Amino acid sequence: MCGIFAAMTRNGIASSCVDRALSSLNHRGPDGHGTWTSSDKRWILGHTRLSIIGLSNGEQPMTSPDGKVHTVVNGEFYDYREIRERLRHDGCQFASDSDSEIALHLYQRDGMQVAPQLRGEFAVIIADERENTMIAIRDRFGIKPLYYSVVNGDVFFASEIKALLALGVPAAWDLQGALGGMARPHEQTEFAGINAVPQGCYAVAKDGTVRIYSYWDWEIPTADDMKRDNRTEAEVIAEFRSVLMDAVQQRLVADVEVASYLSGGIDSCAVLGLAQQAMARPIRAFTLTFDNPLYDEAAIAEKQAKFVGASYHPIPVTGRDIADSYSDAIWHSETQMFNGHGVAKYLLSKAVRDAGIKVVFTGEGADEMLGGYPFFRVDAVKHNPALSEAQKSALFAEILGTNEASRAIMLPNEVNSPATDAVRRRLGWVPTVVHTMESMSNGLAPFFSNDYAAYIHGHSPIVAALDRLPIGQRMTGRDHLNQSLYLYSKTALPNFILSYLGDRMEMAHSVEGRVPFLDHRVAEAAARIPVDMKVKGIREKHVLREATRDVLIPEVYNRQKHPFTTPPTRDKNDPMLAFYRDTFASQAAKDQPIYDMQKVNKALDKLLDCPDDERIAVEGGLQRIASVVVMQKKFGMS
Known part of the structure; x- marks a missing residue:
């Protein structure tokens, strides 16, 4: 790179x-x-x-x-x-x-x-x-x-x-x-x-x-075309295994050592397992660890590394580390953050660079192709004609219950707004991820300055994004889940996943990330996978689990997706709280044109009053505001 x-x-x-x-x-x-x-x-x-x-x-x-x-x-x-x-x-x-x-x-x-x-x-x-x-x-x-x-x-x-x-x-x-x-x-x-x-x-x-x-776009077959697919489940799984294995092997080609990032999730575990099968030496696997057990995946990652024969290297990250590196991570990302996970990736890449590594495998892309996030599972359940309403209610409750760490961000209440109405007119329905995006935007509205609120009145980012997409060619006639996947791959994937959780945090420390799931041949194979093999019941990425079962420990094979986030602020002594206060009191906070800092500081004073499972979402808004202040200062914005 x-x-x-x-x-x-x-x-x-x-x-x-x-x-x-x-x-x-x-x-x-x-x-x-x-x-x-x-x-x-x-x-x-x-x-x-x-x-x-x-x-x-x-x-x-x-x-x-x-x-x-x-x-x-x-x-x-x-x-x-x-x-x-x-x-x-x-x-x-x-x-x-x-x-x-x-x-x-x-x-x-x-x-x-x-x-x-x-x-x-x-x-x-x-x-x-x-x-x-x-x-x-x-x-x-x-x-x-x-x-x-x-x-x-x-x-x-x-x-x-x-x-x-x-x-x-x-x-x-x-x-x-x-x-x-x-x-x-x-x-x-x-x-x-x-x-x-x-x-x-x-x-x-x-x-x-x-x-x-x-010159290229992700072409997902229509629902009618998918019904004419007469492949067996075993044939679909074998095809996906073959193209994924080829993508992994291609990305092992380098004149320097190739290592791997490893979480407790199936994506990075599958990539590491397939790569290790093709290597004679143990691959060095690096895992972020946190002192909050709800967000820490060290134990499962260590067990997975041992199972496939890789060497495990934990990288502990504290609230102090994130607070101290937040501004530098923003300078590299050149965009707003709503969680400390981007900063954690920045610190992980620094540790990898310090270990002498230039190239790492990463697992991004599988969620966007195979329905990994909770809001995709909601769409799969909601629009599954084979399920009764009672069965759907039970599955929705299970999705909420198994996503304690991230449900406040990933699964907010449905939003009724001019934007969701506009999406419904264009698509005929509203993907759950649209409610997630709208909820994030609406949570910031109370903090806007009067001038900014007047300027952006009536503007919806998600509607603007949708109107730039070839809906008729790529979304119309597709299954609801596939429409959601396409929309997310054209918005959040490049703007968020591949930016401040991918390239920008890796290359900040001269580390090249390689992404096998985003090989276009893998993507084209994924597009043809039946939706009930992407999300089976509420089991996301079913085809990936089966295609890589031999390289996964049972804990990973059976585990639901847990989106990567860092722990929220815990108490009044948390270093992030001091970071917010200093940032919001700076000259750059006065100079930025978007937020009314008096309103922001009042919200900051009430942060610790939020219930534990909601604080991560409230703090996400504060982090976006802090990001704007940092960008104002770092780039001398006018």
């Missing part, structure tokens, strides 16, 4: 800005820096390198033999060896052993048909002097970040927003983006004039404009 940026300007850019951009991305690539500048000084590519494959000769930017096409790459391409051999057969000459070089030769040979041929997690920028064009390509799920901005006819791309700011893009609030959190349209950020290249898309920059084109 690396950091990349590009500038396509009319009059050039100061070398001091380029140096600042390189410095701002140093954490993404501490092993080397490189730039390419056009002869007229108006175009530039920048790269900071984290060397994983081709350690001795993979420097970037890379230039074509004719000197007309230049590229920088962040990420990993799988199957690259086979592609490289085919390209060599066609006459291409390679200058390095790096997987990144295949993008350059594929583009020269096939133009924009390069994108569908790339497999992995990646962001690519290509400067084509022949066509006077820059092209930026992002992987199918948005695992790797890629942003762009157009300022007075100059076009900028970068892995992180802070690099765009270093290149001269102004830092200002997008006040609608700031409202959305994980529900906003994926391309929208919290920074005015700065957008994300959407997942599965490429951007073409020419003559001071940027146009976006899709």
Whole structure:
């Protein structure tokens, strides 16, 4: 993994800005820096390198033999060896052993048909002097970040927003983006004039404009098509096992050690188990631990590691650790947080880096494909015609009872609002996750300043996101559960899961996360799995349990999903309470344009009065407010 940026300007850019951009991305690539500048000084590519494959000769930017096409790459391409051999057969000459070089030769040979041929997690920028064009390509799920901005006819791309700011893009609030959190349209950020290249898309920059084109989307069969699927359950399980195993094995390819993050959940346990089957040495597995037993998964993770032959490495994290690192984690995430879990991942990645690790497996993506979260299970039960109302009520009660740690966030009461009415008009029903997102947004409304409340009146982030999606092609006619999965994969997955729980917290410490579940071949197989094999009764990810049963301990195989969260504030001596007070009393708190801090401080005074099982949700709102204050200070927002 690396950091990349590009500038396509009319009059050039100061070398001091380029140096600042390189410095701002140093954490993404501490092993080397490189730039390419056009002869007229108006175009530039920048790269900071984290060397994983081709350690001795993979420097970037890379230039074509004719000197007309230049590229920088962040990420990993799988199957690259086979592609490289085919390209060599066609006459291409390679200058390095790096997987990144295949993008350059594929583009020269096939133009924009390069994108569908790339497999992995990646962001690519290509400067084509022949066509006077820059092209930026992002992987199918948005695992790797890629942003762009157009300022007075100059076009900028970068892995992180802070690099765009270093290149001269102004830092200002997008006040609608700031409202959305994980529900906003994926391309929208919290920074005015700065957008994300959407997942599965490429951007073409020419003559001071940027146009976006899709090259891949998650195609889920219609409910009628699913009824015509005559595969047996054993055949579905075998197919899923095969594609997942291939994705894991592809991600073992590296010239450095590959380790693994491990929780007590089935996703990371399955990935570790399959990876360990393919390895002769024990894989180092790293687990976050907490002193609150409701949130700690150390015992089950240690047992799982021992079962598959991995070596177990616990990483204890305290409230003091989270409070001390919160601001730094926000600077890296460039977005709001509603729980300390992002900070915990930041600390986990630091510990892994300190242990000498550059590459880790992570388990993200399975929940979004196979119905892992509680709100997906609610939809599966609610719209299952084979269940009576009494059976549904009993299953709903069981879902609530087994999610004590997270039900206040994941399973709030249904929300009736103009936004949910708008969703119902578009889809014909309201997915439970929409109620979850609306509840989070509504919980912040009492703290808005009068001016901000007036500005965003009538705006719904989730409706705005839905209106950007191809509902007719991708959602209409699908089972309710599959509609929910698609919606979540287009909003919360890139905005939240893959950002401040994924790449940004890993690369903050120069650690590359590899995500087997988000291999597009795995995703395409998952799309064809019958819904009752995704959620069977209330048992989520049934197909994954069966496909990986041989590498799971019984406790993991039989366990319900427990979303990863950090413990809420416990008492008046909790370090997070002091963090909130200091943050809310700062000058940045006075300067930010969104919240009325007098109202916020009154709510903070009452935090410890909340029942234990509700405090995590109330505190989630306070953490979002604290995030805004930190962003105001760290980025000098206007």
